[in-house]
Amino acid sequence: MSAILEQIAKCVERGKINAASPYPPDMKGQDGADELTKKAIADKVPAGDILSKGLVVGMAVVGEKFRANKIFVPEVLMAAKAMGTAMAHLKPFFESGAVKRKGVFVVGTVSGDLHDIGKNLVAMIIEGAGYEVVDLGVDVSPEKFLAAVDKNPKANVGLSALLTTTMVNMEKTVKLVKSKHPGCKVIVGGAPLTQEFANKIGADAYSADPQGAVDA
Numbered sequence: 351m352s353a354i355l356e357q358i359a360k361c362v363e364r365g366k367i368n369a370a371s372p373y374p375p376d377m378k379g380q381d382g383a384d385e386l387t388k389k390a391i392a393d394k395v396p397a398g399d400i401l402s403k404g405l406v407v408g409m410a411v412v413g414e415k416f417r418a419n420k421i422f423v424p425e426v427l428m429a430a431k432a433m434g435t436a437m438a439h440l441k442p443f444f445e446s447g448a449v450k451r452k453g454v455f456v457v458g459t460v461s462g463d464l465h466d467i468g469k470n471l472v473a474m475i476i477e478g479a480g481y482e483v484v485d486l487g488v489d490v491s492p493e494k495f496l497a498a499v500d501k502n503p504k505a506n507v508g509l510s511a512l513l514t515t516t517m518v519n520m521e522k523t524v525k526l527v528k529s530k531h532p533g534c535k536v537i538v539g540g541a542p543l544t545q546e547f548a549n550k551i552g553a554d555a556y557s558a559d560p561q562g563a564v565d566a
Contacts (some may be wrong), residue, residue: 354395355404358386358436362408362478363415365428367435373428387436398450401480405433409478413561416471423471430474437477451482456498457508458486460519465512466554468540472508475560481506492523499531508563509553511540521551528552539566 360366361383364374368384381389383405390400415421436442443449455476459469466488477483484498484505499505507527509520517540524536537555538548539562548556555566 354386354390354393354401355399355407355548356401357381358383358390358404359408359411359455361386362405362429362432362436363411365425365432367428367432383432383436384550385438387439395438397448400436401440401449405436406478406480409433409475410561410564412478413475413564416475417559417561423467423497426471426474427533430478433474433478452480453482454484454502454505455481455488455508456495456497456502456505457510458490459488459510459512460516460523461489461491462519463511463516465510468512469508469510470502472510472539472560472563475564476508479564492519492526496526499534503531505534507534507536508537509536511538511543514542517542517547520553524552535566537563539563556562 364377365384366374366377366380368382369380371382372378387400409429411427416426440449457469457473473483473485478522484502486494486498495507499507509523511517511520520538527534527536535554536551537557539557543556545556557563557566
């Protein structure tokens, strides 16, 4: 059982989607995350193990490599696609309750800001760590974040901003969410941010990279 889980993890790490995919070149013609996940399910490997000991392990390596600048955005996108292909086979197990997520992560780019690359990368890595991700998109108002937490009271929240002019909307969002859900953990990130700023606005954590958000 451990061998196929290791193979699944490696496919996610390398971005090997399926046998037909030519990427990566050194794995051309080999089964990918798609075929291996289906095989694991057919072989009665618990869906929870496929998630936690296969997919999550592979994406954790991706997150660490991205943090260390050993891989870049295209490689992360391929890894996320491989993971997504495998996750599609596990969806019935999530819906039936046979497999439990670690929690819910609500993420979005704050009001006035339309940048989404960083936010998308964080969402991919967080999902790969075993969380259900509620992606609200870009230009998200404080009220929309609050509504999402109202629907998912135990969720963690991730706020992204790339513009110094929209950072002020992070503070508004943190205050509004925590006014109703004081126990909600809010993580902030984005190029212009610092730990000092995060402390100032009352955020619970700051991360300069996606893996840091997982760690937090």
